[in-house]
Amino acid sequence: MSTGVAKEKSMIIQKEMIAQLSKELSMAKDTGKKVVYTFVPGNISELILSFDMLPVYPEINALQSGMRKKSEGFIRGAEKHGHSEDVCTYVKCDVGMMLAGNIGPNGETVPPPDLLLLSYTGCFTFMKWFETLERLYPGVPVALLHTPYQEAGHITPEMTAYMVKQLKEEVIPKMEKVSGKKYDEEKLKMHLRNSSKVEESIIKIFDSTKNRPSPIDAYFAGVYYIGPINNGFRGTSEAVDYYDELYKEIMVRVQKGLGPITPEGEIEEERFRLVVEGPPNWTHFREFWKLFYDMGAVIVASSYTKVGGVYDMGFRVNPDKPLESLAEYCMNCYTNLNLNQRVDLLSNCITKFHADGFLVNSIKSCNSFSAGQLMIMQQLERKLEIPVGFIESDLVDPRYFSYSNIKNRLESFFQMLEQRKLMVK
Amino acid sequence: MDTPDVIIRKCEELAFDLNFTRAKEWKAQDASRVLVGNMPIYFPRELVHAANGLCVGILGGGDKKLIIKGDAYYQSYICHMPRSIVELVLDGHFEGFDGFIFPSICDVIRNLSGMFQLMGKGTFVKYLDYPQNFSASVSEDFYINELQYVLDQIYAINKVEVTAERLKNSIQLYNKNRSLITELYDIRQQFPWRLTAADVYHIVRAGYVIPVEEHNEILEAMIQHIQVDRGKPVDKIKVMVMGAFCEQPPVGLIKTIEMAGCYIIEDDFLLGARWVQGDIETTSGNPMHDLCMAYLEKSTFSSSVYDVNNPKENRLMELIKKRKVDGIIFAAPSFCDPALLDHPILQKACNDHHVRFISFLYSENTGQFKVIKEQVGTFSDSIKLWDEPVVINNL
Numbered sequence: 001m002s003t004g005v006a007k008e009k010s011m012i013i014q015k016e017m018i019a020q021l022s023k024e025l026s027m028a029k030d031t032g033k034k035v036v037y038t039f040v041p042g043n044i045s046e047l048i049l050s051f052d053m054l055p056v057y058p059e060i061n062a063l064q065s066g067m068r069k070k071s072e073g074f075i076r077g078a079e080k081h082g083h084s085e086d087v088c089t090y091v092k093c094d095v096g097m098m099l100a101g102n103i104g105p106n107g108e109t110v111p112p113p114d115l116l117l118l119s120y121t122g123c124f125t126f127m128k129w130f131e132t133l134e135r136l137y138p139g140v141p142v143a144l145l146h147t148p149y150q151e152a153g154h155i156t157p158e159m160t161a162y163m164v165k166q167l168k169e170e171v172i173p174k175m176e177k178v179s180g181k182k183y184d185e186e187k188l189k190m191h192l193r194n195s196s197k198v199e200e201s202i203i204k205i206f207d208s209t210k211n212r213p214s215p216i217d218a219y220f221a222g223v224y225y226i227g228p229i230n231n232g233f234r235g236t237s238e239a240v241d242y243y244d245e246l247y248k249e250i251m252v253r254v255q256k257g258l259g260p261i262t263p264e265g266e267i268e269e270e271r272f273r274l275v276v277e278g279p280p281n282w283t284h285f286r287e288f289w290k291l292f293y294d295m296g297a298v299i300v301a302s303s304y305t306k307v308g309g310v311y312d313m314g315f316r317v318n319p320d321k322p323l324e325s326l327a328e329y330c331m332n333c334y335t336n337l338n339l340n341q342r343v344d345l346l347s348n349c350i351t352k353f354h355a356d357g358f359l360v361n362s363i364k365s366c367n368s369f370s371a372g373q374l375m376i377m378q379q380l381e382r383k384l385e386i387p388v389g390f391i392e393s394d395l396v397d398p399r400y401f402s403y404s405n406i407k408n409r410l411e412s413f414f415q416m417l418e419q420r421k422l423m424v425k
Numbered sequence: 426m427d428t429p430d431v432i433i434r435k436c437e438e439l440a441f442d443l444n445f446t447r448a449k450e451w452k453a454q455d456a457s458r459v460l461v462g463n464m465p466i467y468f469p470r471e472l473v474h475a476a477n478g479l480c481v482g483i484l485g486g487g488d489k490k491l492i493i494k495g496d497a498y499y500q501s502y503i504c505h506m507p508r509s510i511v512e513l514v515l516d517g518h519f520e521g522f523d524g525f526i527f528p529s530i531c532d533v534i535r536n537l538s539g540m541f542q543l544m545g546k547g548t549f550v551k552y553l554d555y556p557q558n559f560s561a562s563v564s565e566d567f568y569i570n571e572l573q574y575v576l577d578q579i580y581a582i583n584k585v586e587v588t589a590e591r592l593k594n595s596i597q598l599y600n601k602n603r604s605l606i607t608e609l610y611d612i613r614q615q616f617p618w619r620l621t622a623a624d625v626y627h628i629v630r631a632g633y634v635i636p637v638e639e640h641n642e643i644l645e646a647m648i649q650h651i652q653v654d655r656g657k658p659v660d661k662i663k664v665m666v667m668g669a670f671c672e673q674p675p676v677g678l679i680k681t682i683e684m685a686g687c688y689i690i691e692d693d694f695l696l697g698a699r700w701v702q703g704d705i706e707t708t709s710g711n712p713m714h715d716l717c718m719a720y721l722e723k724s725t726f727s728s729s730v731y732d733v734n735n736p737k738e739n740r741l742m743e744l745i746k747k748r749k750v751d752g753i754i755f756a757a758p759s760f761c762d763p764a765l766l767d768h769p770i771l772q773k774a775c776n777d778h779h780v781r782f783i784s785f786l787y788s789e790n791t792g793q794f795k796v797i798k799e800q801v802g803t804f805s806d807s808i809k810l811w812d813e814p815v816v817i818n819n820l
Contacts, residue, residue: 081769082768082769082772082773083765083766083768083769084765084766084768084786086502086759086760086761086762086765086786087762087765087766088762088766091766118731123532124529124530124531124532124535124729124762124763125532125762125766127557127731128728128731128762128763128766128767129766130731131731131766131767131770132766132769132770134733135770135773142733144557144558144731144733146554146556146557146558148554148567149529149535149552149554151535151538151539151551151552151554156570158566158567158570159567161566161567162556162563162564162566162567165562165563165567166558166563169560169562169563170558170560170563338538338539338542338552339536339539339540339542339543340539340542340543342539343543362500364500364502367503367531367532367533367536367762368532368536370500370502370503371499371503371507371532371533371535371536371537372536372537372539372540373500374497374498374499374500375498375540375543379543392500
C-alpha cells in the first residue's frame with residue numbers, strides 16, 4: 001500500500017458541488033426556492049430541476065448521518081417515538097433526525113419539504129417512509145409516482161403508459177402548483193441531454209475495471225462516483241463536467257497501470273477481484289473497506305452502484321421522449337429488476353470483469369435487496385462455479401455491525417479464493 | 426344440515442390441509458380446471474373462477490410445518506412466512522398447481538415471486554402490481570392489463586374463454602361470499618359467545634382452499650346455526666386485532682387472546698376475503714371494469730396501500746366506531762415492514778382519540794403464549810375496571 005492520498009481534481013469538484021447544493025438548501029427559505037423530498041432509485045431530478053426546485057434525498061441524509069456517527073442517536077430517537085427495532089434503519093434515522101430538529105449530517109438545517117415526491121422504485125418501504133413523513137409534515141402535498149416492477153423481465157408499453165399518465169395527471173400538476181411555474185418540456189429535454197451524457201460516462205468509468213489492475217474500486221469508491229448523479233446533480237452540466245474529469249483521471253491511472261485509491265493510498269497488489277451484491281455498511285465504512293484493501297481485494301463491480309440506475313443493459317434516457325424516458329429510467333433501477341435479471345446482470349459482471357469471487361453483503365434493513373439474495377448466490381455458484389461469500393451488516397444502525405464476525409468470514413472467504421487460485425494454477 | 430361442531434371441525438381440517446387435498450380433488454374432476462395459488466393479501470378470485478379455475482390461498486405453513494430447508498433461503502431478519510412457503514414448495518405441496526400470483530404488498534413477497542420463477546414453479550408466476558394511484562383515469566387501463574395477463578396465462582393452459590357472462594356470474598358468487606362473511610362478523614359483534622374467534626378464523630380460512638360455491642353453503646349453514654343462541658356470554662372486553670394481514674398468527678395466539686379476557690370482534694387475519702367493501706357492481710356490462718372499479722373505489726385500508734386521500738388512521742377509527750370495540754391489539758409478525766411502519770401512525774390516532782391499545786410481535790410458528798396471555802389479560806382487566814367506553818368524534 002502506498003502512503004499518502006493526494007486528492008484528485010474530481011474529488012475536489014464533487015466536494016464543492018455537494019457543498020454548493022447544501023448551501024442552496026440551507027438558504028431555500030430566503031431565496032424562495034421550493035424543496036422536494038424524493039428518493040435515489042427512480043430520482044427524476046431532471047423534472048424537479050426543470051421547475052427550478054431543489055431536491056432532498058432522505059436516504060442520502062441517513063447514510064451521511066451513518067458515516068458521521070450520528071445515526072445511532074437518531075435511530076434510538078425514532079424507536080422512542082414508537083418505531084420498531086425490526087424496521088428499516090434509513091427510515092428511523094431520517095425520522096429521528098427530523099424529530100431532533102432536522103439538522104443535516106453537515107450541521108446545516110435541512111429545509112422542510114414543499115412537496116413529497118414519492119417516486120418509489122424497487123423498494124416498498126419508500127412508500128411507508130413517505131406515509132410517515134406526510135404525517136410529520138402535515139399539509140405538504142404528496143405526488144405519488146408508482147413504478148411498476150419488471151416482474152416479467154422487461155418493460156411493457158402498458159407499464160410506460162401508466163407511468164406517463166401519472167407524470168401528466170399527478171406529478172406535473174402538483175409540481176406546477178408548488179413551484180408556481182408551468183411545465184417546460186424544452187427545459188426538461190435540456191436536463192435529459194445532460195443525463196444521457198453522464199450515463200455514457202458512468203458506463204465507461206465502471207467498465208474501466210476490465211483492466212488489470214483495476215484502476216478503481218467499483219463499490220467502496222464507486223459509491224463516491226455515483227454521488228453527484230444520485231445526489232441532486234442528475235441532469236446538470238456540473239455533473240457532465242464532473243464525470244468527464246473523473247473519466248480522464250481514471251484513464252490516466254489505466255495508462256500508468258495504477259490500482260484503486262483507498263483512504264490509505266493506492267492498492268499496489270491486486271490479489272482478488274470481486275463482485276459485490278448489496279449496499280455497504282455506512283457506520284463503519286472505513287473499517288469495512290480496510291478489511292478488503294488490506295487483503296488486496298478490489299471490487300470490480302457492484303449491484304449497489306446501479307441502485308440509482310442501470311445503464312449496463314443499454315438503457316439511456318432519450319431527450320426526444322422526455323416523459324417516457326423518465327418512466328423507463330425509473331423502471332430500470334436495480335432493485336426494480338426481477339431476480340432472474342439480477343442473476344443475469346451479476347453473472348455478466350462476474351464474467352466481463354474476470355472476478356475471482358462473488359460476495360453478498362446482506363443488509364438487515366433492506367428487504368428489497370436482501371430477500372432472495374441467498375438464492376441469487378446459489379444460482380451464481382451453480383451457473384459459474386465461482387466461490388461465493390456471505391456477510392451481514394446494516395445500513396446505518398451500528399448495533400448491527402460486528403467487526404470480528406465480518407472479519408472472520410472475509411478471512412475464510414479470501415483463504416478459499418487463494419486456494420482456488422492455486423488449484424487453477 | 427351438519428351441526429355447528431361438525432362444520433367447524435371440517436373447516437379446521439380444510440383450513441390447515443397443507444396438501445390442499447380438496448382443491449386437487451376438484452381439479453382432477455375436469456381436465457380444463459386449473460389451480461392458481463395466491464399469496465396475501467388480496468386477489469380478485471372471481472377472475473380465476475370465471476376461467477374455470479380455483480384460487481388457492483397460500484398462507485404459509487403456520488405452526489404445522491417444520492422448517493428445515495426454508496431457513497437456508499432466508500436471513501434471520503426476514504419474516505417467517507416466505508421460508509415456510511419455500512419449504513412447502515420444496516416438499517412438493519404445490520404439485521398440480523398451474524400458476525402463482527404474488528400481489529404487490531412488500532419487497533419480501535415481491536422477491537419471493539422471483540424465487541418461484543427461478544425454481545420454475547407452475548406454468549406461470551405473476552407478480553401483480555396493484556396501482557397505488559386510486560384515480561381511475563390514471564390506473565384503470567394498467568390494472569385491467571394486469572388482470573388480463575392472468576386470464577391470458579390461464580387461457581393458454583385450458584383454452585377456456587372468459588365471457589362477460591361468466592365473469593359476471595363469478596362476481597355474483599363472490600359478492601354473496603363477502604356478504605355472508607360480513608353477516609358472520611356482524612352477528613359475532615352482537616353475540617360473540619356464539620362462535621369463538623378461532624372458529625370464525627377456520628370458517629373463513631376454509632374458503633381459501635375450496636370452491637366458492639361450497640364455501641357459501643358452509644357460511645349459510647353456519648349463519649343459520651348462530652341465529653339462535655349457543656354458548657354463554659362471558660364478561661370480556663371487545664377488541665380488534667390489527668397487523669396480521671399477511672403472515673398469519675398461530676391459532677393458539679387467537680385462542681390465547683380470547684382466553685385472556687377479550688372477544689375478537691374485528692381483525693385483519695384474512696383480509697383478502699373481505700378486501701372489497703360491499704358488492705361489486707355487475708350492471709355496467711363490462712365486468713372487468715367492474716372488478717377494477719371495486720379495487721379502486723371499494724378497497725379496505727391496509728398497510729400495503731397508500732391511499733393518499735383517504736388516511737388509514739381515519740378509516741381505522743371509523744371501524745372502531747362501527748364495531749364498538751373497547752380497544753385494539755396491534756399484533757404484527759416480526760420483521761414485517763408494512764405493518765410495523767404503520768404502528769406509530771395508527772397508535773398516534775388511538776392516543777388522539779383515547780382508544781386503548783397494546784402491541785406485540787409474533788411469528789406464524791410462535792409456540793409460547795404465556796407472556797402474551799398476561800399482557801392481554803392485564804389490558805382486558807384495566808379496561809374492564811377503569812376505562813370509559815370509547816367515543817370517537819370529529820374524524
